[in-house]
Amino acid sequence: MQMLLDGLKSLYAYLAVIPVIPFLLIYFGYQFITEDRKKAFRLAMDVTTVFLIGCVAMLLNKLFDGSFGIYTILLIMLLGGGLLGNVQFRKKGAVDVKKVFRAIWRLSFFMMSVLYVLLMVIAASKAIFFQA
Known part of the structure; x- marks a missing residue:
């Protein structure tokens, strides 16, 4: 059982690092099955x-040397839900x-996509230019 959970964690980690891969797999796979582009895009x-939230949370934790990334994201989502409600x-x-x-x-998808690109650029720049 533990081996299965470790395998799922590893799979999630690999897919979360480059979230474009699961998006494309789901989009083209579901579009092939249903031939409905709109539904395929929404499902993707x-x-x-889910993968973007995990990756952005990890990037926030890494860049700010903390462990509040996932909580910040969830708080913003809850506040947005309250305002929209x-x-x-x-x-x-x-x-x-x-x-x-x-x-x-769905708004989180767009927000996390922008944050993913921005934080990846910042993390890469920090790794390249500010190596200690």
């Missing part, structure tokens, strides 16, 4: 967000939690 976004409540009188969650999850 949803799955890749508040807007929805004021506009419609009720909150559709599923729609709020989906919106925050």
